[in-house]
Amino acid sequence: xxxxxxxxxxxxxxxxxxxxxxxxxxWKSVEKDWQNWIKDYGLNINEHHILWIAHHLxxxxxxxxxxxxxxxxxxxxxxxxxxxEQGYLTFSKxxxxxxxxxxxxxxxxxxxxxxxxxxxxxxxxxxxxASMPIKELFGRFPEFPELMSIIRNLYGDDFMSIFxxxxxxxxxxxxxxxxxxxxxxxxIASSHS
Amino acid sequence: xxxxxxxxxxxxxxxxxxxxxxxxxxWKSVEKDWQNWIKDYGLNINEHHILWIAHHLxxxxxxxxxxxxxxxxxxxxxxxxxxxEQGYLTFSKxxxxxxxxxxxxxxxxxxxxxxxxxxxxxxxxxxxxASMPIKELFGRFPEFPELMSIIRNLYGDDFMSIFxxxxxxxxxxxxxxxxxxxxxxxxIASSHS
Numbered sequence: 001x002x003x004x005x006x007x008x009x010x011x012x013x014x015x016x017x018x019x020x021x022x023x024x025x026x027w028k029s030v031e032k033d034w035q036n037w038i039k040d041y042g043l044n045i046n047e048h049h050i051l052w053i054a055h056h057l058x059x060x061x062x063x064x065x066x067x068x069x070x071x072x073x074x075x076x077x078x079x080x081x082x083x084x085e086q087g088y089l090t091f092s093k094x095x096x097x098x099x100x101x102x103x104x105x106x107x108x109x110x111x112x113x114x115x116x117x118x119x120x121x122x123x124x125x126x127x128x129x130a131s132m133p134i135k136e137l138f139g140r141f142p143e144f145p146e147l148m149s150i151i152r153n154l155y156g157d158d159f160m161s162i163f164x165x166x167x168x169x170x171x172x173x174x175x176x177x178x179x180x181x182x183x184x185x186x187x188i189a190s191s192h193s
Numbered sequence: 194x195x196x197x198x199x200x201x202x203x204x205x206x207x208x209x210x211x212x213x214x215x216x217x218x219x220w221k222s223v224e225k226d227w228q229n230w231i232k233d234y235g236l237n238i239n240e241h242h243i244l245w246i247a248h249h250l251x252x253x254x255x256x257x258x259x260x261x262x263x264x265x266x267x268x269x270x271x272x273x274x275x276x277x278e279q280g281y282l283t284f285s286k287x288x289x290x291x292x293x294x295x296x297x298x299x300x301x302x303x304x305x306x307x308x309x310x311x312x313x314x315x316x317x318x319x320x321x322x323a324s325m326p327i328k329e330l331f332g333r334f335p336e337f338p339e340l341m342s343i344i345r346n347l348y349g350d351d352f353m354s355i356f357x358x359x360x361x362x363x364x365x366x367x368x369x370x371x372x373x374x375x376x377x378x379x380x381i382a383s384s385h386s
Contacts, residue, residue, distance in 0.1 A: 006328060012315035014360050015334040019320050020223045021263075021355065022337065025344050027220035028263045030213045070214075070221045122205035127212050130346035134339055135200065141208040142343075144215065146327055146335035151218050153323035162214065167207050 026127060033125045038116055046071055046079045051105060051113045054089060056162075056169045059102045067155075068162045088112055219320060226318045231309055239264055239272045244298060244306045247282060249355075249362045252295045260348075261355045281305060 038048045049069045054060045065076040083089050088109035091101050122128045231241045242262045247253045258269040276282050281302035284294045315321045
């Protein structure tokens with residue numbers, strides 16, 4: 001195969017189908033567990049994602065929400081409006097940017113998000129429990145460099161910044177607490193399917 | 194950290210959130226491109242997935258469709274019924290298994306699936322184009338061993354068999370054709386975003 005012939009149709013078909021099947025299987029699992037996690041708070045995944053992003057970015061425009069939440073702009077707007085009506089966030093202008101509207105969580109919105117985070121149980125996420133054998137084998141969670149490269153090519157550099165921002169924010173917020181709890185192996189083992 | 198302490202809450206939170214974000218981003222991209230691909234055939238993704246699975250398994254039960262299509266049993270049943278009403282498949286019993294109902298494509302269903310496959314253009318799938326730099330760099334498409342292990346832990350060994358079955362079937366059906374077309378680098382380059 002010379003340099004101009006990068007792949008056969010057959011290879012393309014097999015790879016593309018495999019990746020579609022993988023993506024669907026992963027997301028359907030995450031979606032189910034995410035819904036179960038937040039259902040008692042009267043939120044759907046999009047609403048929870050909006051609260052999460054607005055909290056982590058410390059004020060987010062509708063296009064930030066749409067981009068980092070991987071949702072349509074109209075979805076981002078409609079659910080943000082609904083959250084505003086319930087008093088969880090406000091739409092406002094920034095001091096240094098009068099053109100765009102920013103979403104900021106109200107104390108009630110911050111409180112709700114915090115409540116959901118306090119009931120977060122990693123072992124109830126199938127993809128998390130299913131990653132534990134890798135963590136046990138290699139001593140760390142997988143980092144998926146190839147997938148991250150694919151997502152970077154798809155969504156751009158800016159999209160990737162959410163991963164660092166979330167990490168920093170989670171580290172900062174947990175450092176404020178007296179001690180980070182460490183979960184024992186038995187607890188995980190009992191939750192393995 | 195001793196053996197009983199496998200992860201901190203902070204690590205769990207960061208990893209779990211990262212994986213959720215990755216899963217959503219990948220699937221939303223695949224979903225959009227898949228919809229675009231088949232929209233002219235009056236099919237939605239679930240219906241196309243059902244035709245595909247029934248074709249590849251050469252007869253599939255509703256629970257096969259639900260499992261390999263990662264959809265609820267009721268979704269699998271309702272969309273299969275709709276496809277039956279349109280004459281694309283039939284429900285029938287197998288000679289060696291009179292208890293279960295199997296779905297088989299009709300010639301009209303096979304024809305429709307074939308039409309969609311003939312208009313499949315890998316470069317129109319964002320995740321595919323976004324994988325090309327990896328293919329160029331390493332000479333092969335990524336295989337995602339860690340993800341495959343996570344999916345195996347989540348869905349079981351049986352679920353993984355779909356990957357081999359699809360691969361065999363695609364190879365067999367393309368081998369029937371006179372020559373597998375090879376796509377040139379320029380075509381891909383022009384479709385890169």
